[in-house]
Amino acid sequence: MTPEVSVIIPTYNRRAMLLVAIDSVLAQSTQSFELIVIDDGSTDGTGEQLARLGKAIRIECIEHRGPAAARNRGVELARAPLIAFLDSDDLWAPAKLELQLAFMRSNTDCAISQTNEIWIRNGRRVNPGIRHRKRGGDIFIDSLRTCLISMSATIMRTDLFRSLGGFDESMDAAEDYDLWLRILIDHEAGLLDEPLVTRRGGHPDQTSATTPAIDRFRILALTKLLADNRLSPTRRNAVVDVLAEKCRIYAGGLRRRERIDHAKFYERVADGSHQWRADEFDCAAKSMRSTLREISHGC
Structure with missing residues (x-):
């Protein structure tokens, strides 16, 4: 049964x-x-x-x-x-x-x-x-x-x-x-x-x-979400707002740990997110996975 x-x-x-x-x-x-x-x-x-x-x-x-x-x-x-x-x-x-x-x-x-x-x-x-x-x-x-x-x-x-x-x-x-x-x-x-x-x-x-700084994975999830064409304009704007907020907070933590190049990457995502197209978020998500691996391994 x-x-x-x-x-x-x-x-x-x-x-x-x-x-x-x-x-x-x-x-x-x-x-x-x-x-x-x-x-x-x-x-x-x-x-x-x-x-x-x-x-x-x-x-x-x-x-x-x-x-x-x-x-x-x-x-x-x-x-x-x-x-x-x-x-x-x-x-x-x-x-x-x-x-x-x-x-x-x-x-x-x-x-x-x-x-x-x-x-x-x-x-x-x-x-x-x-x-x-x-x-x-x-x-x-x-x-x-x-x-x-x-x-x-x-x-x-x-x-x-x-x-x-x-x-x-x-x-x-x-x-x-x-x-x-x-x-x-x-x-x-x-x-x-x-x-x-x-x-x-x-x-x-x-x-x-x-797992330190779990928000870095939430940032990845939000970036992936913005590559999804099912989002309505209202929901897309809400996701962008939260993504930018979390990216700026995380970038600040990276700067305090002198991870300047990685901090600049997340700052670019935060600053550009309101203008990006879905395919740009798809590319950003791929770059973010690589960046997360580097940060996790202490590079």
């Missing part, structure tokens, strides 16, 4: 947290799902631990390539018309899938939805800021400065994910921000305003802790 949703958990060296995350999926009040765990080259015994869990879970171990590649591989294996992602440091409430699947059945035009969430940082509950408040509907412009869709709270149509090419595997961070914006050009986001996900933060291996 074809499952209603494919649940995909990517993981890398989080054996203890992963097992708790898996338990939260297996404890769901509906069983109309398949669970796919992609071990992204863990070296902490995760693979051996997963091998003991039996046949209820589809497990694949791959060479370490990052969460974007791991999630994309999970979707390649998915058999269901819907996909749901769960980060290995997060948890689901028992009714999460049941309620969200019911929402997607009742809203057949909805391509992507999310639930609300509880934030835990360093073992203590915290309240997210107003700018992180979840909302439904047309959230494209609101999502430019702050990523308003959470990975572990999301369900989306599998065909849509595949049609957009999935996550950009060349991005070390903000690959979710990049994909959500590409989706939100054409689709509104559904929202179940119930906290059905526990988002656990504060541990040292989080991307926000291990």
